[in-house]
Amino acid sequence: MKDLVETTIASKLVYEGKILNLRVDQVTLPNGREGSREVVEFSQAVAVVAVKEDNKVLLVKQYRYPVGEVxxxxxxxxxxxxxxPEQCALRELQEETGYKPRSIQKICDFYTTPGFSSERMHLFLATGLTEGEQSPDEDEFVKVEEVPFDQAIQMIFEGKIQDGKTIAGLLAVEKKYR
Incomplete structure (x- = not known):
């Protein structure tokens, strides 16, 4: 695999933001030539497939500015x-939905867009949910939807669910636990 590795020659931080950084690296390519790589540095993240006793999955509707859609x-x-990751999953589930799980287990982790970002996503399954009160961040506006699990899977193929982590999470749970 060493014949595929790129080696960093130089790195320049172009932008330092509140939630991400952007750097441009000069690299030596496997063929010996030089190239340039733009990298979005982003912290690790979590996503939670929260399934209620009645087999409904908790989803949130949220406006996403970069794509201009809910x-x-x-x-x-x-x-x-x-x-x-587990602490974050518990916190995010409670903040966004108000629910707390009796059981939470890690399903997998993956890179969301490794072609330009360092973001690593940890995926969890939460069950035995107890309803509570939402406490979203002050700049976060979400609406909780309870969707039958099978309907959520169908929504993927109908183009009604287009978020990558959500597609990956629902299909992973469908394959592994159902």
């Missing part, structure tokens, strides 16, 4: 600096 998504968010 999307239907799994509860999710970025990890704080001192958080582990």
């Amino acid at each position: 999307l239907m998504e799994l509860p999710a968010g970025k990890m704080d600096q001192d958080e582990n």
Whole structure:
């Protein structure tokens, strides 16, 4: 595999933001030539497939400015600096939906868009849910939807669910646990 590895020659931070950084790296390519790579640095994140006793999955509707649309998504968010993935999953589920699980288990983790971003997503399944009160961040506006699990799967193929982490999460649970 060493014949595929690119080696960093130089790195320049172009933008430092509140939730992400952008850097441009000069690299030596496997063929010995030089190239340029633009990298979005982003913290790790979590997404939670929360399934109620009645087999309904909790989804949130949220306006996503970069795409200019309201999307239907799994509860999710970025990890704080001192958080582990499970702590973050529990926090995000409660903040966005108000629910707390009796059981939470990690399904998998994956890179969301490794062609330009370092973001690593940790995916969890939450069950035994107890309803509580939402406490979203002050700049976060979400509406919780309870959707029968089979209908959520169908919504993927109808183009009604277009968010990548949500598609991956629902299909992973469908394959592994159903």
